[in-house]
Amino acid sequence: MTNNWKYILLMATAFPTAAAFAQTGDAGKRALDLERYDEAKSIYKKQLNDKNADKAYYTLGDIYLKTEKLDSAAYYFNQGIAKNKKSAINYAGLGKLAMEQGNKAEAEKNFDQALKLSKKKDADVLAAVAEAYINADNRTDADLQKAVEYLQAAVQRDKNNAAAYLLLGDAQLDLKKGGEAMTSYDNAIRIDANNTKAYLRRGQLYTRSRNYAEAEAAFQKAIEIDPNFAPAYRDLGELYYFAGQYDKALSTFQKYVDMAEKTPETRAKYASFLFLTKNYDKTLTEVQEVLKTDPNNTVMNRLLAYSYLELGKPEEALKAMESYLQKVDKSKLIAEDYEYYGRILSKNNQHAKATENLQKAIEMSPDKVELYQELASAYAKAGQYDKAVAVYDKKRERTEPSNADFYYVGNIYMQAGAEAANAGNAAKANEFFKKADETYANVTTSNPTYAYGHYWRALANANMDLESSKGLAKPHFEEFIKLASAEPDKYKAALIDANNYLGYYYYVTQPNRELAEKHYKEVLKLDPNNEQAKAAMNEISKTPAKKKK
Numbered sequence: 001m002t003n004n005w006k007y008i009l010l011m012a013t014a015f016p017t018a019a020a021f022a023q024t025g026d027a028g029k030r031a032l033d034l035e036r037y038d039e040a041k042s043i044y045k046k047q048l049n050d051k052n053a054d055k056a057y058y059t060l061g062d063i064y065l066k067t068e069k070l071d072s073a074a075y076y077f078n079q080g081i082a083k084n085k086k087s088a089i090n091y092a093g094l095g096k097l098a099m100e101q102g103n104k105a106e107a108e109k110n111f112d113q114a115l116k117l118s119k120k121k122d123a124d125v126l127a128a129v130a131e132a133y134i135n136a137d138n139r140t141d142a143d144l145q146k147a148v149e150y151l152q153a154a155v156q157r158d159k160n161n162a163a164a165y166l167l168l169g170d171a172q173l174d175l176k177k178g179g180e181a182m183t184s185y186d187n188a189i190r191i192d193a194n195n196t197k198a199y200l201r202r203g204q205l206y207t208r209s210r211n212y213a214e215a216e217a218a219f220q221k222a223i224e225i226d227p228n229f230a231p232a233y234r235d236l237g238e239l240y241y242f243a244g245q246y247d248k249a250l251s252t253f254q255k256y257v258d259m260a261e262k263t264p265e266t267r268a269k270y271a272s273f274l275f276l277t278k279n280y281d282k283t284l285t286e287v288q289e290v291l292k293t294d295p296n297n298t299v300m301n302r303l304l305a306y307s308y309l310e311l312g313k314p315e316e317a318l319k320a321m322e323s324y325l326q327k328v329d330k331s332k333l334i335a336e337d338y339e340y341y342g343r344i345l346s347k348n349n350q351h352a353k354a355t356e357n358l359q360k361a362i363e364m365s366p367d368k369v370e371l372y373q374e375l376a377s378a379y380a381k382a383g384q385y386d387k388a389v390a391v392y393d394k395k396r397e398r399t400e401p402s403n404a405d406f407y408y409v410g411n412i413y414m415q416a417g418a419e420a421a422n423a424g425n426a427a428k429a430n431e432f433f434k435k436a437d438e439t440y441a442n443v444t445t446s447n448p449t450y451a452y453g454h455y456w457r458a459l460a461n462a463n464m465d466l467e468s469s470k471g472l473a474k475p476h477f478e479e480f481i482k483l484a485s486a487e488p489d490k491y492k493a494a495l496i497d498a499n500n501y502l503g504y505y506y507y508v509t510q511p512n513r514e515l516a517e518k519h520y521k522e523v524l525k526l527d528p529n530n531e532q533a534k535a536a537m538n539e540i541s542k543t544p545a546k547k548k549k
Contacts, residue, residue, distance in 0.1 A: 027043050028040055028043040028044050028047070028059065031043055032059075032063075033196065033197055033229070033231075034228065034229065034230055034231070034260075034261075035230060035231055035260060035261065035266075036260075036261040037063050037066075037067060037261060037263065037265070038261060038263060039261065040059075040063060041060060041063055044056040044059050044060050044063075045060065053080075053083060053084075054080060054083070054084050054087050054089060054090070055089055055124070057076050057077065057079055057080030057083065057087070057090055058076070058077065058080055058087075058089045058090050058092070058093050058128070060076040061073045061074070061075075061076035061077040061080070061090070061093045061097070062093060062096070062128075064076065065093070065096060065097055065100060067265060068298075070097065070100065070101070073093070073097050074094075074097055076093075077090045077093035077094045077097060078090075078094070080093070081094075086117050087117075088113075088114045088115070088117035088118035088122060088125045089114065089118075089122070089124060089125050089128060091110045091111075091113045091114035091117065092110070092111060092114040092125050092128035092129050092132070093128065094110040095107040095108070095109075095110035095111040095114060095129065095132055096128065096131065096132040096135075098110060099132045099133075099135075099136050100135075100136075100137075102137070102138075102331065104136075107132065111129045111132070114128070114129060115129065120153065121157060122157070123154040123155070123157040123158035123161045123164055124154075124161075126150045126151065126153050126154035126157070126164070127150070127151060127154045127161070127163060127164045127167055129147075129150050130146075130147035130148075130150035130151045130154070130167055130168075130171065131147075131167055133146055133147040133150075133171075134147050134167065134170055134171050134174065137331070141175060144171050144174050144175050145175065147167075147171040148168065148171045148172060148175070151164055151165075151167055151168040151171060152168065154168075155168065155187075160191050161191075162187075162188040162191045162192050162195055162198065163188075165184045165185070165187045165188040165191070165198075166184070166185065166188050166197060166198060166201060168184040169181040169182070169183075169184030169185045169188070169201055169205075170201070172184060173205060173208075178205060178208075178209060181201075181205055182202065182205060185198050185201045185202050185205070186198075186202075188201075194225045194226075196222040196225050196226050196229045196232065197222075197231075199218045199219070199221045199222035199225070199232070200218070200219070200222050200229075200231055200232055200235060202214075202215075202218040203215045203216075203218035203219040203222070203232070203235055203236070203239070204235060206218060207235070207238070207239050207242065210242075212239060212242070212243050215239050216236065216239060219232045219235055219236040219239065220232075220236070223236070228259060230256050230259040230260040231256075233252055233253070233255045233256035233259060234253060234256040234260070234269065236252050237249050237250070237251075237252035237253030237254075237255075237256060237273065238253070238273070240252055241253075241273070241276060241277065246277055249273075249277065250273070250274075250277055250279075253270070253273045256269075256270075257270045264290055264293070264294040264297050264300070267286060267289075267290045267300075268290065268297060268299040268300060268303075270286060271283050271286040271287050271290070271299070271300065271303050272299065272303065274286060275303055275306065275307065275310075278310075280307050280310045280311050281311070283303060283307045284304070284307040284308070284311065287300045287303050287304045287307065288304070291304070296327055298327075298328055298332060301320070301323065301324040301327060301328070302324055302328075302337065304320040304324070305317050305320035305321035305324055305340060305341075305344065306336075306340050308320055309340060309343060309344050309347070314344060314347035314348050315348065317340075317344045317347070318344050318345070318348050321340065321341050321344050324337075325337075325341070334364070335360075335361045335364035335365040335368070336361070338357045338358065338360040338361035338364065339357075339358065339361040339365075339371060339374070341357045342354045342355070342356075342357035342358035342361060342374065342375070342378060343358075343374060345357060345378075346374075346377070346378050346381065349381075351378050351379075351381040351382035352382050354378040354381075354382075355375060355378045355379055355382060355384070355387075358371060358374050358375040358378055359375060362375060366398070367398060369395055369398060369399050372391050372392065372394060372395035373395075373405075373408060375391050376388040376389075376391040376392055376408065376409075376412065377408075379391060380411075380412045380415055383419065385412055385413070385415065385416035385419075385432075388412045389409060389412055389413075392405060392408070392409050392412075401442075403442075403443045403446065403447060403450065403453070406439050406440060406442045406443050407440070407443065407456065409439050410436045410437075410439040410440045410456055410460070411436075413432045413433070413435045413436035413439060413460075414432070414433070414436045414459070414460065414463070416432040417429045417430070417431075417432030417433040417436065417463060418463075420432060421463070429463070430464050433460050433461075433463045433464045434460075434464065436456075436460040437457055437460035437461055437464075440453060440456040440457045440460060441457060443456070444457060449483060450483075451480050451483035451484040451491060451494075452480075452494070454476045454477075454479040454480040454483065455476070455477070455480040455484075455494045455497075455498065457476040458473040458476035458477040458480060458498065458501070459473070459497075461473040461476060462501060467509075468501070468504060468505045468508070468509050469509055471505060471509065471510070473501060474501075474502065474505055477497075477498040477501050477502055478502070480494065480495075480498050481495065481498050481499070481502075484498075488526060492526055492527075495522070495526055496523050496526050496527055496530060499519040499520070499522040499523045499526075499533075500519070500520075500523055500530075500532050500533060502515075502519040503516050503517075503518075503519035503520040503523065503533065503536055504516075504536070506519065507536060507539075507540060513540060513543065516536070516540060517537070517540060520533045520536050520537050520540070521537075524537070
């Protein structure tokens with residue numbers, strides 16, 4: 001669907017306007033263009049007994065279909081056929097309904113009947129069938145190409161059908177034919193120079209191609225034509241969000257909310273936008289208000305769980321997420337649902353279950369590389385260190401490893417080493433600590449002036465030499481101190497560790513009172529109350545200094 005990209009994170013369904021049948025002045029069409037669905041339903045219900053009844057039944061069914069009221073959609077499509085057994089457009093509606101339900105065979109059976117009754121000559125029927133293929137959840141390029149063919153036939157039958165040209169552009173865009181899509185949108189403008197939806201589509205296309213200046217101009221043109229055209233404010237707000245202009249984004253989106261029809265769908269979009277702009281408190285407030293009157297709203301239940309997690313309330317997040325998962329159609333779950341469920345489970349110390357869900361998230365979005373770190377962390381917390389490392393190996397297949405990756409993998413080896421050491425398996429522990437050192441070495445090799453890389457190596461080596469008798473950590477701590485001493489406040493905790501280690505090393509392993517005092521004094525300069533350094537200095541003071549020869 002052309003505008004699904006905007007709500008890929010949160011929205012289960014976008015709400016494109018149904019293919020319009022009436023002329024520009026039709027109040028019902030205008031209500032649909034403005035996404036005022038309740039107003040449109042009221043208008044079309046008044047047409048059920050007049051000459052436009054056939055298409056009024058279809059349009060009502062289509063509105064209910066797009067707002068996920070499938071039983072109501074079926075009622076109006078079937079009523080349209082009951083009133084007119086040759087109602088091709090309502091057979092097309094039943095096909096769209098079957099496609100939404102995942103029954104492609106039943107859908108195509110109804111499409112065949114619609115095309116047979118209309119003799120493939122009715123542009124609106126051709127457009128309705130095409131729209132079903134464009135919006136299908138599991139549509140293929142072959143489905144999109146079929147839609148293109150139907151729409152090309154539609155515009156040949158009715159060269160002034162702007163709605164068909166808009167749908168044609170949508171199909172071409174989804175086939176990654178941006179130039180052809182723009183031509184189709186331009187054709188809609190050629191037919192109707194004041195076609196706000198065509199300018200909206202142009203703006204969406206330019207936004208997808210990150211041509212933000214042209215996108216802004218297109219949205220502003222739609223607003224110039226019709227200052228009450230709410231969808232343009234919505235998309236313009238999102239454009240500002242993608243451009244990083246968050247204050248402007250929120251104020252523009254607020255105009256959309258003020259102007260749009262007050263429905264659960266509109267509030268869901270607003271809550272989604274609040275979430276994207278990290279206004280989690282406001283998101284939660286909006287969600288809770290909507291759920292009072294619409295407790296089964298998919299997006300609101302999803303956002304409830306997401307917001308609780310972002311607000312640092314993992315227990316409430318878990319309750320909300322599990323409630324959401326009980327209500328939602330499993331075919332409607334998105335990768336982010338599994339991602340958030342995995343993160344929520346991890347925060348609630350259910351690490352094994354967390355890995356299952358994070359793995360599903362990766363299967364659905366394998367190119368979302370940040371998920372690999374989440375999954376590896378969950379495996380590590382579950383004590384499955386080999387699997388944690390394997391996840392980073394998988395990530396490496398998709399992107400070059402960063403210093404952060406080496407840090408996290410090194411930490412996994414450190415955790416594994418600590419667990420083995422606590423179990424009394426010193427040999428196994430040293431194997432893991434050695435792997436940690438080798439992993440951290442990738443950082444010091446690629447970025448030798450990065451102080452923390454040397455500090456991490458020092459920690460790994462210190463764990464392989466618990467008595468400091470070999471001084472394995474010494475050169476790494478010394479290099480760290482050399483690089484970090486110029487910014488003592490930034491590296492305070494690590495500098496204390498490093499100097500304490502070297503103080504101990506020179507006092508116990510390689511008796512050198514002068515160097516031992518030097519390092520312990522550095523510790524006390526950073527932390528005057530450091531107990532380890534104070535005790536060491538007290539002990540050193542009891543030991544007479546060697547007389548110089």
